[in-house]
Amino acid sequence: MGGEGHHDCRLDHCHGGGLGEHPATPELTNRLRRKSRRVTGARQAILNLLRTQSHPISIRGIFERLPQGDCDLATVYRSMHLLEGMEMVKRYEFGDGVARFELLRDGDDGHHHHLVCTRCASVVEIEECGMGQLEERMAAAYGFAAVTHKLEFFGICPRCQGV
Amino acid sequence: MGGEGHHDCRLDHCHGGGLGEHPATPELTNRLRRKSRRVTGARQAILNLLRTQSHPISIRGIFERLPQGDCDLATVYRSMHLLEGMEMVKRYEFGDGVARFELLRDGDDGHHHHLVCTRCASVVEIEECGMGQLEERMAAAYGFAAVTHKLEFFGICPRCQGV
DNA sequence: ATTCAGATGCAAATCATTTGCAATTAGTAT
């Protein structure tokens, strides 16, 4: 397989259109190839955008931040499904009926939570979570398998308290 | 699925006649009056139906279980908003894009969680939750106020594992 | 019975998300 050779990223493979400046990461390329999926400009653009975000972002948010005309809204939806299936992004739901996504970085299983301000929607990333034990206890007590959880915190951020 | 019913014997307060076949609880009446809202047949019917459910139920689910013609789907939506605002029901989101509601019984602050089967959607009610401390720590660490949380567990129930 | 703000039914409108389909393109073989 791959080996330690120099990996070429075929950046020079752009045909006109508006998608010129989206370098593909070998990460993306590898994962896509593994499923005989294609490295398209839209996917690269989306992934590059996600790389600049430090908090979950909605699909509409992604679409609006993409250089206009870069790709269709439906394509963003389809891409996010694909990326989610490939475990390159993680989906969050904060209860407002809009899904938000975060890039899963190398070696990150994406297990963390959020503290969301119910007034201004600002977000703090929370690392700690003592749920592992509870999950196990739950599995034992009710016979469930593959127990996971979703945990999000809500409150009023310092700035909003002042208002 | 759970056969664990819940007895709530307040049905004896039927001021029969006049208002149709949906006895109002003094609880409902009081809370509504306090906000100059009206005790209508639809609201009574919905609340009575919720009283028979032991797990969160969707608005469509409520609508379909209501005697045909009892009320409009839009009315169920409106009623649930009202009841939620009056803290008589609690809203849950399990991530499938459909809100579900549970009746908040007397003296119940509704603080509990669920273990949801990702295959058959059966639900187990979970009482324990060691989040109180975490909430406090979170408030202290990030300066947030009124910190609450949403926590739900997902897994594969015993029956589905056998398949 | 009268009155009127709050409720409801019904249909149309929103919003997020999905999907059908014809046109386009990435990756690969020629």
Added chain:
DNA sequence: ATACTAATTGCAAATGATTTGCATCTGAAT
């Protein structure tokens, strides 16, 4: 490069959950 084929995309229309405008109706106070 050229050709070829399946994966992708754009666009529009379809879904599905939830909301809303509006004319009509009703609860409850007088």
